[in-house]
Amino acid sequence: xxxxxxxxxxxxxxxxxxxxxxxxxxxxRAPVPPAADPAVLHQLVVEHGDAVYRxxxxxxxxxxxAEDIAQETMMKAWLALPSLRDQGSxxxxxxxxxxxxxxxxxRARRAIAVDPRDxxxxxxxxxxxxxxxxxxxxxxxxxxxxxxxxxxxxxxIVVLREVEGLTYDEIAAVLNVPLPxxxxxxxxxxxxxxxxxxxxx
Amino acid sequence: xxxxxxxxxxxRDWLTGEIEPDTTGTVERHxxxxxxxxxxxxxxxxxPETPSGPDSSLGSALAIVLAPPGDLAQRLEEGVTARLSSRxxxxxxxxxxxxxxxxxxxxxxxxxxxxxx
Numbered sequence: 520x521x522x523x524x525x526x527x528x529x530x531x532x533x534x535x536x537x538x539x540x541x542x543x544x545x546x547x548r549a550p551v552p553p554a555a556d557p558a559v560l561h562q563l564v565v566e567h568g569d570a571v572y573r574x575x576x577x578x579x580x581x582x583x584x585a586e587d588i589a590q591e592t593m594m595k596a597w598l599a600l601p602s603l604r605d606q607g608s609x610x611x612x613x614x615x616x617x618x619x620x621x622x623x624x625x626r627a628r629r630a631i632a633v634d635p636r637d638x639x640x641x642x643x644x645x646x647x648x649x650x651x652x653x654x655x656x657x658x659x660x661x662x663x664x665x666x667x668x669x670x671x672x673x674x675x676i677v678v679l680r681e682v683e684g685l686t687y688d689e690i691a692a693v694l695n696v697p698l699p700x701x702x703x704x705x706x707x708x709x710x711x712x713x714x715x716x717x718x719x720x
Numbered sequence: 721x722x723x724x725x726x727x728x729x730x731x732r733d734w735l736t737g738e739i740e741p742d743t744t745g746t747v748e749r750h751x752x753x754x755x756x757x758x759x760x761x762x763x764x765x766x767x768p769e770t771p772s773g774p775d776s777s778l779g780s781a782l783a784i785v786l787a788p789p790g791d792l793a794q795r796l797e798e799g800v801t802a803r804l805s806s807r808x809x810x811x812x813x814x815x816x817x818x819x820x821x822x823x824x825x826x827x828x829x830x831x832x833x834x835x836x837x
Binding site: 561 | 734735736737751752753754755758761762765771772773774776777778779781782783784785786788789792793797799800801803804810823
């Protein structure tokens with residue numbers, strides 16, 4: 520089995536490396552509010568940072584890029600938060616920004632990359648400390664390989680449902696797709712991924 | 721021409737991945753809007769063997785392979801702050817020269833390149 524892309528990903532620590540190509544920016548073009556409260560940013564990051572990162576990683580499959588997208592998402596959310604009328608939908612709103620940013624980034628990359636092999640890929644083995652604690656490389660590798668066979672929309676759907684615990688309706692709203700899409704892609708993703716999970720027991 | 725509903729055999733192949741790549745797009749476009757075929761698909765597929773949700777084995781496995789760095793929160797805060805500082809500085813320069821923000825950004829980036837060369 521080919522080593523999977525996700526398994527070979529590590530956090531990018533290339534300070535100063537180029538930022539992803541410009542992405543769609545739902546944040547207002549108005550000047551940065553001088554009174555933006557750092558405590559609000561802290562709360563946003565602590566409460567939603569991990570979920571945003573996981574969603575971004577499920578789309579772009581590159582840890583460095585996922586972190587860039589998470590950062591961009593947090594900045595947009597922080598600046599635009601005062602305009603959010605329904606604070607109850609904060610999580611869905613932040614995840615929607617993250618998904619839009621990730622999709623825009625991926626499209627921009629694809630527009631530049633003529634060769635599909637130039638698309639975001641892994642650079643080095645995944646953090647062994649995390650992986651080794653749980654299962655052997657082969658078992659985890661099989662699971663990640665199955666995850667890689669899914670398209671990015673299906674990966675987003677299964678992550679939002681199985682990790683973040685969103686309802687079908689919430690997922691449809693976050694990803695801006697019809698409900699049947701959520702149901703059918705989830706069905707297929709569960710089927711493919713669950714077959715590799717038997718070895719995890 | 722109205723799109724016909726895929727047969728159960730085709731839906732089953734789509735589920736298992738044993739379907740021609742050319743057909744995949746057609747089936748998925750149909751499934752995106754056809755609640756009837758979505759229901760057919762659910763009837764084809766027995767209840768998942770593993771529970772669903774964050775506490776399920778599937779949720780746990782996904783959380784492991786997508787695990788964020790331990791210091792992600794701190795890195796995000798620092799990154800956002802740095803980005804905004806840079807943006808605010810550009811706004812001051814843009815205001816001084818009466819140029820747009822994007823124009824200023826491009827000029828500053830171009831200036832950096834000239835320095836490097």
